[in-house]
Amino acid sequence: MTQKVCIERVEVRGSAPYLGMCVDADGNEVPVWSDDPRVVLDWLCDAWRCRxxxxxxxxMKWNRDRSELIPLGSVVDSRTxxxxxxxxxxLASVPAMILQSPNRIENTDWWSANKRRRTLKKQHRYPGSMPRFKTCKTDPMFVCWYNKGANAVFHKLNRHHGMVVISGQNSKEHSLPGRGCRFEIRIRVRLSQEIRPYTSIGVHPKSGYLVFVNDPLPIPRKRTGLETGIDRGCVHSLALSDGSFIDLPKNRLEKIDREIRRRQKAQARRVRQSGFDTREYVRDGHQSNRYKEEQKRIGRLYRQAHRIIDDFQQQVSHRLVSEYDLIVLEDLNLQGMSRKAKPVPDPxxxxxFLSNGQAAKRGLNHALRSASMGGIRQKLEYKTQRAYASSxxxxxxxxxxxQCSRCGHTCKENRESQAVFHCTRCGLKLNADHNAAINILQRGHETFISGMDEAGRGNTASDIQGKNLAKDAAVRKRKPTASH
Structure with a gap:
């Protein structure tokens, strides 16, 4: 869990950090110092990525015929x-808490990626590529350990402002005369809530935000006895079994989407007028400054849309976990749902090739990605783990x-349209998403009862009750920690 805050400004105090050696116009190596905040942050990001x-x-990775393991890169760097x-x-003057952080982060990234690949292979899904090196095209960032106050210390200035101080020092041979060897990088941030105790910080200068890595707070709630089934869709983001609907702010998202499409069409015209192929235009460095600026604007619009969706899902998932003891969802294969249609050869x-409906499927895939169905499931899963008596x-x-939620009759004729469900046997007429949500809740009850029956075969009722009480007691012990 993290707390993200916006960076307002950065200052460098004390001595100017030593950035290394560079070659001047005469071909001689000269030392470089700088106290420009932008230059210093770029130096730390590049140094962290290098390490x-x-x-x-x-x-190591397998070669093409999987006969032997070979190094991931052309050169193996085993230096301490x-x-x-x-x-x-x-790297001589990089603070120790920044230079040490890639050790654990790289190890965690590697093994989590390999575990995810194994899981996807077992599910007969595409596992993706092997973990690779970080390139300069990725979002520049660096991580600094807190280490019980050794570095990256946070100071609260007032209600809405705080400051993170990263300290470091140059060696004696790399210090500027008369300015000492110690320096401080002061990152002023804007606060929206109290900062909880953290283990490290992640600084993203280009994106303009800083992240405090800490443990999430448990969600305070009491048993309500309420249950709900949720149907996820494109027209209605969430349809609950009680008949209510929860929708994304589609007007704002559609406005952003129209702006993105307009700018992308303009970018395509620039590529056509240049006379180059799209790959050649981007890869070989033929882009104009206008093209690059437009790409940055398109990226900002995408990030704005993602923030709107994430904020919506955070609020909705918190409300659902607070209100309901049991939440039932469909186990959707979203990757399979958004897969391209198979080509149909012309005999x-x-x-x-014959028409395979890919044009219509493309619109459905765009709607599925815009709905971001996987995000709400992920947030509900980790929030129910932090909440008492919620699952x-x-x-x-x-x-x-x-399927009809009243009589159980199942046939495709029951679904008159996207929005209307009309049972051909009992005549039940409901909104299609509402009917699906009721069926989901009923299947949740059946699954829960069958699971209790299987658990009861090997355990007595008192054993099961004791395990549930122990789980509830463990959740109650998770109390919010004091603010840092």
């Missing part, structure tokens, strides 16, 4: 932190939209 990639070069300080001038004309259950989604 991360040095550690990543030690990893002390050795790289001595041999790499640009009469070899090399040609989430996943059920089989097959035929929930075609």
């Amino acid at each position: 991360y990639n040095q550690l990543r070069s030690r990893r 932190d002390r050795q790289v300080r001595e041999q790499c001038s640009w 009469l004309h070899p090399g040609r 989430i259950l996943l059920v089989n989604p097959a035929y929930t939209s075609q």
